[in-house]
Amino acid sequence: MYIDGKLIENNCKYSAINPATDEVIREISVANQETAQQALESAKNAEKTWGKTTIAERVEWMKRLRSALIENQKALRMAVHQETGKSWACTEEDFQSLIDSLEFYADEIKRYTPPTIVDTKGEFKHQLRHMPIGVVVAYLSWNFPLLNLGFKLGPAMAAGCPIILKPSIKAPLSAYLVGKICHDIGLPKGAVSVFAGNDREVGNYLSSSTIPQMLTLIGSISTGVKVMQAGATSIKRYSMELGGNTxxxxxxxxxxxxxxxxxxxxxxxxxxxxxxxxxxxxxxxxxxxxxxxxxxxxxxxxxxxxxxxxxxxxxxxxxxxxxxxxxxxxxxxxxxxxxxxxxxxxxxxxxxxxxxxxxxxxxxxxxxxxxxxxxxxxxxxxxxxxxxxxxxxxxxxxxxxxxxxxxxxxxxxxxxxxxxxxxxxxxxxxxxxIDLPHVGIKQSGIGCDCSKYALDDYFYLARITQAM
Missing domain, CATH: 3.40.309.10 (Aldehyde Dehydrogenase; Chain A, domain 2)
Incomplete structure (x- = not known):
């Protein structure tokens, strides 16, 4: 697991299975409530550091991570190939989507500025500003392990929001490898955490914590409902891409x-x-x-x-x-x-x-x-x-x-x-x-993945008004 800038093992293990061969690929450590709390506290601490970095600093880290991911392309694609059983050709879309997301949001954040408001009577000056929302917990589906990770990691890093990535226990290996790469490049601790765990024990623990300011999900409608129910311990923002009936x-x-x-x-x-x-x-x-x-x-x-x-x-x-x-x-x-x-x-x-x-x-x-x-x-x-x-x-x-x-x-x-x-x-x-908004309405979701509009989910819009 990748928590607080460190690679962590514990006695809670899970055997990842290749669904094409029924063979164990690798045994990995998974989180319990104690390790989940460590990640939450690390992310909370990172709000004071990572959340205060300049756009230029975050963009530089995103570029560094992107380059390191490209250097490890074969290993990342092999992880997806083995944990999902999808064809080697099919893994390219997964990998490229992650790379594209980091590149897109590293560029888009430079142009992401709030609109201006002109006072109707000319008596006040109004300034709008974007403030990072804070700690984000992201639950990822297993169907596109790296694509789904990229849809959350890109805007969170660009916005300066510490993010806890919880991949599906059914396909955790490629996400763990991303965590290792974050560690290897020396990403500031708490900016990103990666670990899998039991949904009822660990997922509900993360959702019910008052530390996260946003819970985001790619998954089923029923899972989305459960996440919102568990998250009702405090006022949180939700961004969810859920199921459909296309x-x-x-x-x-x-x-x-x-x-x-x-x-x-x-x-x-x-x-x-x-x-x-x-x-x-x-x-x-x-x-x-x-x-x-x-x-x-x-x-x-x-x-x-x-x-x-x-x-x-x-x-x-x-x-x-x-x-x-x-x-x-x-x-x-x-x-x-x-x-x-x-x-x-x-x-x-x-x-x-x-x-x-x-x-x-x-x-x-x-x-x-x-x-x-x-x-x-x-x-x-x-x-x-x-x-x-x-x-x-x-x-x-x-x-x-x-x-x-x-x-x-x-x-x-x-x-x-x-x-x-x-x-x-x-x-x-x-x-x-990545440049096109991906949205669901009715029971299919809240918020937006991809495009510049996804950044809206990761910021508060605040106002400063000054008398002239």
Whole structure:
């Protein structure tokens, strides 16, 4: 663990498992309440030092860390490869997102200035200023270990907020290696801490402490609710990117090849464990058969395995519990009348938590697979006949993260996009980047990841007013 500028071991151990091989990769130390308290106190102390550094000093540390991470690129990517089982090619996005975040926020913080206010009567001078919010505790999901870490580390370092990074116990190794690199470059103690631990014991302890001023999370809606419940011991700020129930709308005039490419890329890349992956694929009746043929042709080209050579390799899901959860959703849909077109079968005795690329059709709103986030390599397709009905169906969810529309009629697509109740609507393509705001509405989140707008979560806005 990396706490108070030191690498720490204790007698509380955890064996990290490769979900592709079922083998123990490494035994690591994990936190208990005592070590969590050490990290909290160290971060609190760092408010007086790290929080008072100049932007130029913090930017220099961010550049130094970025360079050290690049020097350790192979080791970091290998950690992700082993702890998640994702293909080697897929680890590049994880690593690059971390690097991009440090670079982006090191540059963006130089331009991040509060707006000016002119007194209405000309009697006062008003000065707005940004103040670092203080200690941040960040809970990270396992699906993109370094990407998720970068989304939190970049703005926190730029703002001067000491941050405690708690990676998922399911994928802690790459985060631990980031902690070691922070130690090796001599990052000021308390600026960053990294450790995993039991969510109930350690997570609740961190959340219930009155030291953190912000709790931030990438994870499920249920986890977000638990974090807020535990955090209610004091007034805190929350920034959360939570789950979704993403609609993927394919109209009769869509470019079907384009739509099939993007759908299969999102559902089979990273084994569908992507928060913005399509969950409800809504296809116009007149093109459904043609679209289904294109989707199944692409699904058939996906190679399932680990450390194999192929144009498109899909690894396992994160563990066998998740594999079984996904399979129950598929089985429930089939028993309720859905049709299995591809996949849906696996050998429970095989090594690894692999689930095949799966396609089902005849999905209806009453099915669990329609209502719940799949978070796995399953494409579930339903038929639509009326444009207005599909908008109502798409919006009929308490989540609001991502959504997609495919139509050659850009005017029609724009009119539909204006009616969709989601933080992100993508038309005829998909684009994400550290410079673009990533937001969820309704139960899908609070605050913002990525872009200059994420910095707002890490600062207080204060005012100084002086009589003229």
């Amino acid at each position: 609609p993927f709308i394919v109209l009769e005039d869509a470019d079907l090849d384009l739509a099939a490419d993007i759908l299969c890329g999102l559902k089979y890349n990273n084994s569908g464990q992507i928060c913005v992956a399509p969950n409800r694929v809504m296809v116009a009746k007149s093109v459904q058969q043609a679209f289904l043929e294109k989707v199944t042709e692409r699904a058939d080209r996906v190679a399932v395995g680990y450390d194999i050579e192929s144009d498109f390799v899909m690894g396992p899901v994160i563990d066998k519990w998740e594999r079984d959860r996904i399979h129950k959703l598929v089985e429930s849909a089939l028993s309720a009348g859905a049709t299995l077109v591809r996949g849906g079968q696996f050998d429970r005795d095989e090594v690894g938590a692999f689930y095949p690329p799966t396609v089902i059709t005849d999905v209806t709103p009453e099915m669990d697979i329609y209502q719940e986030e799949i978070f796995g390599p399953v494409i579930s397709i339903m038929t639509i006949e009326d444009h207005q009905d599909v908008i109502a169906m798409a919006n009929e969810t308490d989540t609001g993260l991502a959504s997609y529309i495919f139509s050659r009629d850009t005017g029609k697509a724009q009119r539909m996009a204006d009616q969709l109740e989601f933080g992100e609507v993508q038309i005829n393509g998909v684009k994400y980047g």
